[in-house]
Amino acid sequence: STDINNNYMPIDSMQQLAMGNADPAIPLNYTGNLFDPTPPVGGALADVVTMFYNYNTQTQWQYDPLSGGYLRFTDMADGTGDFYPALDRMTGRQLVFNNVVILFADHQVLNGEGTVIDVALEGVRRKALVFRNGAMYQVWWNTLNGEYEQATGMDRPIRFEYEDGTPFPMAPGNTWVHIVSNGMSYYQE
Secondary structure (H helix, E strand, C coil), rough: CCCCCCCCCHHHHHHHHHHHCCCCCCCCCCCCCCCCCCCCCCEEEEEEEEEEECCEEEEEEECCCCCCCCEEEEEEECCCEEEEEEEECCCCCEECECCCCCCCCCCECCCCCCEEEEEECCEEEEEEEEEEEEEEEEEEECCCCCCHHHHHCCCCCCCCECCCCCCCCCCCCEEEEEEECCCCCCECC
């Protein structure tokens, strides 16, 4: 209750919240993204990706060829720089994701303490990095209204695309998305 950055909402409460927000009259539309098990050409080697939020908050991703995904590690906010496996609290297994995405977005601080921040995610197209299959790709994320949105009045999820607007092929599976400010630091190896 004293940490503004954590919710730790029980799973059943999250399910109830999601069900309460679902409208069965509106079909979900996940079009606009492309999934392909074959990695696209042109990626830069990225076996390890480290996200630096501040001195006491860092995350690291290590590519695991056996699973075809990135294993998630976090620091213990103790200033040592040591990383420890991030575990799923329900299964006890280490978190692994087939795609790790870094979205660069404009942030606006809305209060004097810097604890309430508006992140510009609607109706924009900005740079992003996608990590998949041990490689990093410089792409774009897009929430601009396209033909589908204009014709139906309904939104689609964030789309990932090349600079020319063609869809970028994400790896089939799960995706972790970091939403960061435009000057955020990251390191790849």
